Amino acid sequence: MGVERRGAAIEIAQLRKVYGNGADAVVALDDIDLRVAPGEFLCIVGPSGCGKSTLLRILAGLDRQSSGRLDIQAAGWAVSNAMVFQDSGLFPWMSVEKNVGFGLFTRGVPAAEHAARVEAALKLVGLTRFRHHYPHQLSGGMRQRGAIARAFVTDPAMLLMDEPFAALDAQNRAILQAELVRLWEETGKTVVYITHSIEEALLLGDRTVVMTAHPGRIKEIIDVPFAHPRNLMALSASAEFGRLKLDIWRLLEDEVNRARAELEQ
Amino acid sequence: MAESSAKWRERLLYLISPIGLLLVWQILVELGFGDRRFIPTPSDIALRFWQLSVSGELATNTLATLWRVFAGFVIGVVPAIAVGLVMAMFRPVRIFFDPLIAALFPIPKVALMPLLLLAFGFGDASKIALVAIGVFFPVIVNTYAGAANIEKIYWDVSRNYGASLWVMFSRIVFFGALPMIFAGLRIAVAVAFIVLVAAEFVSTKVGIGYMIWNSWELLQVDSMFVGIVVIGLLGLVASALLAELEHKVVPWKSDAN
Numbered sequence: 001m002g003v004e005r006r007g008a009a010i011e012i013a014q015l016r017k018v019y020g021n022g023a024d025a026v027v028a029l030d031d032i033d034l035r036v037a038p039g040e041f042l043c044i045v046g047p048s049g050c051g052k053s054t055l056l057r058i059l060a061g062l063d064r065q066s067s068g069r070l071d072i073q074a075a076g077w078a079v080s081n082a083m084v085f086q087d088s089g090l091f092p093w094m095s096v097e098k099n100v101g102f103g104l105f106t107r108g109v110p111a112a113e114h115a116a117r118v119e120a121a122l123k124l125v126g127l128t129r130f131r132h133h134y135p136h137q138l139s140g141g142m143r144q145r146g147a148i149a150r151a152f153v154t155d156p157a158m159l160l161m162d163e164p165f166a167a168l169d170a171q172n173r174a175i176l177q178a179e180l181v182r183l184w185e186e187t188g189k190t191v192v193y194i195t196h197s198i199e200e201a202l203l204l205g206d207r208t209v210v211m212t213a214h215p216g217r218i219k220e221i222i223d224v225p226f227a228h229p230r231n232l233m234a235l236s237a238s239a240e241f242g243r244l245k246l247d248i249w250r251l252l253e254d255e256v257n258r259a260r261a262e263l264e265q
Numbered sequence: 266m267a268e269s270s271a272k273w274r275e276r277l278l279y280l281i282s283p284i285g286l287l288l289v290w291q292i293l294v295e296l297g298f299g300d301r302r303f304i305p306t307p308s309d310i311a312l313r314f315w316q317l318s319v320s321g322e323l324a325t326n327t328l329a330t331l332w333r334v335f336a337g338f339v340i341g342v343v344p345a346i347a348v349g350l351v352m353a354m355f356r357p358v359r360i361f362f363d364p365l366i367a368a369l370f371p372i373p374k375v376a377l378m379p380l381l382l383l384a385f386g387f388g389d390a391s392k393i394a395l396v397a398i399g400v401f402f403p404v405i406v407n408t409y410a411g412a413a414n415i416e417k418i419y420w421d422v423s424r425n426y427g428a429s430l431w432v433m434f435s436r437i438v439f440f441g442a443l444p445m446i447f448a449g450l451r452i453a454v455a456v457a458f459i460v461l462v463a464a465e466f467v468s469t470k471v472g473i474g475y476m477i478w479n480s481w482e483l484l485q486v487d488s489m490f491v492g493i494v495v496i497g498l499l500g501l502v503a504s505a506l507l508a509e510l511e512h513k514v515v516p517w518k519s520d521a522n
Contacts, residue, residue, distance in 0.1 A: 089419065105432075
């Protein structure tokens with residue numbers, strides 16, 4: 001069974017991001033060339049400080065590149081992107097329902113449609129019973145579900161996810177990963193997913209971008225050959241999965257060691 | 266069961282210190298420590314309280330004071346919150362207001378009373394203006410601090426999800442600052458009573474402050490104490506109402522405590 005792919009196409013050429021200027025300038029991203037096809041699930045792994053979050057913020061329009069070209073083709077989509085953050089970012093002063101509907105509220109979606117879409121999104125992530133709860137009354141996993149619902153409900157051309165499950169315990173992470181893959185298989189949207197876990201990148205994505213640190217560059221892009229629908233548990237136990245994981249670890253190992261050596265100097 | 270009896274014990278403990286203090290006071294004065302003309306007993310004060318209540322004098326004075334506090338509070342707090350939030354959203358606004366606040370905040374507000382009498386006369390307006398000025402500063406400073414310390418992720422989310430400036434102001438910055446706004450309001454309640462009673466000492470013929478000062482001049486010490494007790498009670502009730510409101514409006518903070 002194939003996934004019907006749609007969503008934004010992304011083209012990045014010679015993109016560079018520098019923070020500060022003069023002698024204090026820090027190059028966060030350098031020489032980034034990347035094309036993402038509509039409906040692709042792209043994962044980006046790299047050591048901390050490789051600028052992967054910066055890249056995502058630039059894609060989200062929360063930050064601007066210093067130079068280079070970024071072209072997002074999202075014609076026909078009302079909402080270009082929606083981001084899911086590591087720390088859910090649900091507003092503590094809004095109920096789950098209000099949080100999930102936030103992106104519809106800001107865009108003035110009519111009340112009846114708003115209610116129907118929020119209803120569907122809550123159902124999708126299993127939070128219907130908790131719609132009137134406030135975030136502080138939910139577990140970390142449920143909060144993250146709320147954040148995912150808030151992103152999906154806007155029907156964005158691409159989903160930008162910044163280590164959304166990094167703060168969860170292993171079991172919750174596994175459950176939410178499976179749910180995310182299911183959601184993606186149903187919607188076929190473009191996803192750019194940042195993670196520091198090789199395993200997660202292989203489980204979820206079509207391709208994995210491996211980045212280097214200081215400055216953040218693309219070291220290699222690896223095709224992930226696993227077919228959909230995926231059974232994540234079975235997949236993670238397969239021999240090919242293990243082999244790919246080792247390949248990527250070897251690529252990253254140098255980078256991690258280099259980054260550590262730089263820190264210890 | 267054990268839990269509720271522990272709760273009752275706490276409530277009892279809460280009442281023991283004020284009641285005990287009154288008892289000791291009563292006994293010491295009855296035993297002849299101090300001159301009863303200048304230091305009335307709690308029972309003398311209670312009797313006077315009753316007499317002033319029946320005559321309607323107490324109600325008149327209390328209502329006058331309450332009206333001034335309420336009007337001044339609203340007039341001072343609303344712009345303080347609005348300007349505090351805008352300061353946090355727009356740097357130029359903050360830079361514009363910062364020196365004004367830094368210079369005016371430390372001025373004892375009671376020192377402005379003669380000026381306000383010149384401007385607004387001896388009626389309610391001058392007292393209301395003083396309360397408004399008094400509450401403005403603690404509220405604006407707390408509102409700004411609360412709004413400026415809203416976590417970055419909430420700004421990011423609202424920008425990423427297409428929030429207009431008005432939505433950011435009314436749904437994000439305001440609510441994000443609410444816990445600190447309430448901290449400011451608690452201070453403001455106390456400040457309101459402090460400056461108002463001082464103003465009522467000299468510039469009016471009605472109000473609890475006037476009652477306290479006038480009783481002192483007439484050496485009616487028991488009436489003076491009644492005034493002091495009433496101010497304390499009003500402050501207590503105002504704080505309790507504010508705490509109740511906070512619990513309703515800021516559930517994500519007060520539930521955690």
